Amino acid sequence: MSSEETSDLIHMDIPSGRVVIRLRPDLAPQAAERIQTLAAQGFYDNVPFHRVIPGFMAQGGDPTGTGMHGSDLPDLPAEFTRAARFERGTIGMARTSDPDSANSQFFIMFEPAPHLDGQYTIVGDVVEGMENVDKIKRGSGMSGSVTDPDRIIRMRSASAEG
Template identity: 85%
Template sequence: MSTEDKKDLIYMDVPAGRVVIRLRPDLAPKAAERLRTLAEQGFYDNVAFHRVIPGFMAQGGDPTGTGMHGSDLPDLPAEFTNKAKFERGTIGMARTSDPNSANSQFFIMFEPSPHLDGQYTIVGEVVEGMENVDKIKRGSGSSGVVNEPDRIAKMVPADKAEA
């Protein structure tokens, strides 16, 4: 695979194995660039999946593991589209009630969730390794908070990864 073919791919290693993410700059150029930049900086390495709700999604990207923080970079504007849908493997940008508050946190869908369509920025999709996402430790209760959560071992743009 050429470097050009890899420019929108991210490798994310979780306890069960590798997950390959295809960023969607065609849908969300600012959010796609943010995930790529933070992955390149090693920001996501050892970051927890702090909120995991069975049948819904796994959320990570907060360096404190509390779900209350992000990177030092400014928050991003919403990049909603009616074209893309939240299906199994879709990756969305987590945010507060303010649509323009996405920063570093993201979530991966276990199942389709049409109620999120047009409400959250879709930044990418899992193209390989969804079975490894399925094995991420689940949380409890309606909030899905995880005790002793699984962590991202390493997350790096494919074109920057060691062969």
């Protein structure tokens, strides 16, 4: 693939294998840029999937693993769309109750969640390796908190890897 073809692809290596993510700057240019920037900095390396709810989603992107923190960069404005839906493999930006609070945390859908459509920013989707996402260690309880969670080993732009 040329660097143009891979510019929106992210390789995320997790304990169960590689996951290839296609970012969607056409839907969420600021959020896609944020993921690219943080991945290039190595921000996501060794970051846990701290919240994993069976039949719903796996959330990561907080280096503290508490779900309460993000990067040192400013929060992003909401980039909600109805042009895409939260389906299996969709990647959304996590946020607080403030729609303009997405920062570094993201979640990957295990199953469709139409109640999220138009309420959260869709930043991309898994194009390869969803079977590896399915193997991420699940949490317990309503919050999905994970004890000794799986961690992102390495996350970089595919174009940076050559």
